[in-house]
Amino acid sequence: MTSVVSDRARPSVLSTPAVRQILRRNTYAAVPLAMLIVLFIVNAAVQPQFLAQHNWATSMSVLCPTVLTAMAMTLPVLSGNGGIDLSVGPLAGFMSVLISTLLVPAGITSPLTVIPIVIVFGLLSGAINGVLVAYVRLPAIIATLGMYLFYDGLGTEVLPQAGGSVPVWLVKLNGSVGPIPAVWVVFAVIALLWTLVSRGSYMRNLLAVGGDERTSYTAGVNVARLRLVTYSMGGLLACLGGLMLTGLIQGGDGTVGPPYTISAITAVALGGISLAGGRGGLLGGALGGGVLFLIQELLTDAHVSVYSVSVVDGIILIGALALNGTVEYLRRRSSASRR
Amino acid sequence: MEDLSRSFGETRALNSATLRVRPSEIHSLVGENGSGKSTLIKILSGVLRPDSGTLVWEGEARQLGSPRSAQGMGIATVFQETLIVPEMTVRDNIYLGTDGLFRYRHRKGDEIAGARQVLSDLGMDGLDLDRPMWTLSLAERQLTTVARAIIRPWQLLVLDEATSALDAQQRDRLFDYLRLARSQGRSVLFTSHRMDEVLGLADWITVLRQGATVATMGASEASRGGILGHMSGREAHADPAVVAETGPRRGSAGQQRPQRPVLRVAELTLRAASKPISVEVRAGEILGLAGLEGQGQVGFVECLCGLRRPVAGQVLALGDNGETHIVRSYRGANRLGIRYVPRDRRYEGLFGPLSVFDNFAITLWGDLSRLGLLRRQQARKRFAGFAESSRLVSASPSRAISVLSGGNQQKVLLGRWIAMRPRVLVVNDPLRGVDHNTKEELYGLFRRLAADGVAIIFLSTEIAELLTLTDQIAVFHEGSLVAMLPTEMSSDTDVVAAMFGADKHDGSADD
Numbered sequence: 081m082t083s084v085v086s087d088r089a090r091p092s093v094l095s096t097p098a099v100r101q102i103l104r105r106n107t108y109a110a111v112p113l114a115m116l117i118v119l120f121i122v123n124a125a126v127q128p129q130f131l132a133q134h135n136w137a138t139s140m141s142v143l144c145p146t147v148l149t150a151m152a153m154t155l156p157v158l159s160g161n162g163g164i165d166l167s168v169g170p171l172a173g174f175m176s177v178l179i180s181t182l183l184v185p186a187g188i189t190s191p192l193t194v195i196p197i198v199i200v201f202g203l204l205s206g207a208i209n210g211v212l213v214a215y216v217r218l219p220a221i222i223a224t225l226g227m228y229l230f231y232d233g234l235g236t237e238v239l240p241q242a243g244g245s246v247p248v249w250l251v252k253l254n255g256s257v258g259p260i261p262a263v264w265v266v267f268a269v270i271a272l273l274w275t276l277v278s279r280g281s282y283m284r285n286l287l288a289v290g291g292d293e294r295t296s297y298t299a300g301v302n303v304a305r306l307r308l309v310t311y312s313m314g315g316l317l318a319c320l321g322g323l324m325l326t327g328l329i330q331g332g333d334g335t336v337g338p339p340y341t342i343s344a345i346t347a348v349a350l351g352g353i354s355l356a357g358g359r360g361g362l363l364g365g366a367l368g369g370g371v372l373f374l375i376q377e378l379l380t381d382a383h384v385s386v387y388s389v390s391v392v393d394g395i396i397l398i399g400a401l402a403l404n405g406t407v408e409y410l411r412r413r414s415s416a417s418r419r
Numbered sequence: 420m421e422d423l424s425r426s427f428g429e430t431r432a433l434n435s436a437t438l439r440v441r442p443s444e445i446h447s448l449v450g451e452n453g454s455g456k457s458t459l460i461k462i463l464s465g466v467l468r469p470d471s472g473t474l475v476w477e478g479e480a481r482q483l484g485s486p487r488s489a490q491g492m493g494i495a496t497v498f499q500e501t502l503i504v505p506e507m508t509v510r511d512n513i514y515l516g517t518d519g520l521f522r523y524r525h526r527k528g529d530e531i532a533g534a535r536q537v538l539s540d541l542g543m544d545g546l547d548l549d550r551p552m553w554t555l556s557l558a559e560r561q562l563t564t565v566a567r568a569i570i571r572p573w574q575l576l577v578l579d580e581a582t583s584a585l586d587a588q589q590r591d592r593l594f595d596y597l598r599l600a601r602s603q604g605r606s607v608l609f610t611s612h613r614m615d616e617v618l619g620l621a622d623w624i625t626v627l628r629q630g631a632t633v634a635t636m637g638a639s640e641a642s643r644g645g646i647l648g649h650m651s652g653r654e655a656h657a658d659p660a661v662v663a664e665t666g667p668r669r670g671s672a673g674q675q676r677p678q679r680p681v682l683r684v685a686e687l688t689l690r691a692a693s694k695p696i697s698v699e700v701r702a703g704e705i706l707g708l709a710g711l712e713g714q715g716q717v718g719f720v721e722c723l724c725g726l727r728r729p730v731a732g733q734v735l736a737l738g739d740n741g742e743t744h745i746v747r748s749y750r751g752a753n754r755l756g757i758r759y760v761p762r763d764r765r766y767e768g769l770f771g772p773l774s775v776f777d778n779f780a781i782t783l784w785g786d787l788s789r790l791g792l793l794r795r796q797q798a799r800k801r802f803a804g805f806a807e808s809s810r811l812v813s814a815s816p817s818r819a820i821s822v823l824s825g826g827n828q829q830k831v832l833l834g835r836w837i838a839m840r841p842r843v844l845v846v847n848d849p850l851r852g853v854d855h856n857t858k859e860e861l862y863g864l865f866r867r868l869a870a871d872g873v874a875i876i877f878l879s880t881e882i883a884e885l886l887t888l889t890d891q892i893a894v895f896h897e898g899s900l901v902a903m904l905p906t907e908m909s910s911d912t913d914v915v916a917a918m919f920g921a922d923k924h925d926g927s928a929d930d
Contacts, residue, residue, distance in 0.1 A: 299516030
């Protein structure tokens, strides 16, 4: 492409309706994207080895469960009415237990059987959350806390410390395919599938229900079924995160999952997603997970103790929520003054 | 062919109401607040399910499980609240709910063309479909909810106060659209708080009172006075039951007027388009406030006690020696002796888990504590006095207030503010959900307070109550005070007429 063409083409490409719509739908992601870029540069500046090839693959695989559980958390939060899924962490952790102590000893090691089992498990687990929230009408924070305790207890009961073995292909998923970290392939597949889903009406329904449930219901949206599907997809993403986590720790561990619930909530807040629902998208959860990871990288590099990391996490969570509110306030004020 | 009839047994809001809408007909549903209009509409639109009764649609009895199924049958509804998703665009708001869970029902180009078409039918040709909904004016939002209804293939369009935010031009445009639809064989059912709309647009009129259908008439045989009479239940031959319920008027007995004024409202403007309000309230006077839902009376009350800032004008508290203070805040109003008893006792008034006594005394501690220590004995004394005078029924003052009946809870709540010895007591619909006997007792309580020189501003949704208790009734319509009726010389028909924005003389001329 010559520079002449691209110079002439750029404004018109940016102003086509399709691009305008993509930009408008994702304006909420501008702040987390900016944070991600800044943190990336800072990390690269203070850690000489940060950009090295071998570190890339490792970083990406450590990042992967954080991002996937954050995305799993994003969907219920978007559905509004106090939507949240606290069970994402223990559910992801339980996958490692399931694979290493149940599937592998039973001889189920092929990706063609393990991956479908994980997917179905995730959908069903999410569906239980969905039924409890949408049909039994329990508050999401209570219903999913119950599921959190269930998986946490079950995982720890079966496998109180790291152990078991995992299929080789799962470990390889955390390596590299040539120069490309294999995790990227996983992300690409999820992004592709999600693009297909969001080309349909699901996102319109989801954001409407999260934005104003009464309006959506009276307009004819099947609110309960939408929530059921949303929690199911959340469970699916959490279990995919658990699959990647299993490869990362190369075994099973009943105690590894729960912290991912907290990181997922923080990531959702960092991703510019309204915790009240109705504003944001899956991309925000992914970006938020990336931002959180880069912050933790910096802390690790500075040799901050594990306990202090938790202190910092708490501050980040509160700061992210405050930032969300401030950005929202500024956006509304600037739009209001324009009219 | 449409033929709707329903009756309901157990529902309190609706009691054997019947409604029949034919094809090619514009039908108006009228009634006072709480007469069951909105309940009936919610049932028609699939939001609520009736306890009993049947809906006959095109000759068949049908069940409506959800708004979606109502829409599937061809019933499209615009609700009283302007229901929008603020973050989403105009187009998304219009087409919301038409899709499946994952699949759009319409192609994007078709959506844009369809939305342009209905918006232009409604007189909003230039509106950008990609604008987020929250940037629209209230009138534009309301028209967008109408667009959402009429974008669907409908046979019956239900409009519940769907014109409240529109100006005259927008309204006429909408009415033209409705008349056009009628000529195509479709039907419209609408409610309105404007009598001129009812008479100008409807072919048939059904009047609801206390959840029951009391009259159905053709518009040609209907008169303003006749409709108002049906709504209030006071026809030429007065219904004895209603007279009995209205009870003795608060006559001039025991009243030494003129008293000094304690509260003055000066040129208070509630909304940009409404007229300024000037009122003076005297010590010992009971001023009633009336109006249909959302006509500004609640905003007025909130301005009086400093909870809301008016667009313009002032609320002045007048002291014993003629000094005046401007009410600027809720705290300020309280300091000046203006006490407010909110409408929603559960959320704005009571502390559920605390005891009856604590609920009563919670506002007293500021006055009754010395050096930070609470003087419980003093507070107990006041409580005993209050319980006696109001005939409060409670096993023990230390029981949780949540176990009391609604009427007794309301007594405690009132007692809390009365114990503060207010100069002006502002009460927002205090007798809602209170049984008959308790009501009588509370009337007595209010009368004694007034006799002690307290000015009472009494907002109520029940006209009979206002006629029983007050000296004057201020009637609100569209944010303005449209009538100041001396209670002794007014009937409920007068009040209803004023609530619907009708000139009092119009109404009596029709009778």
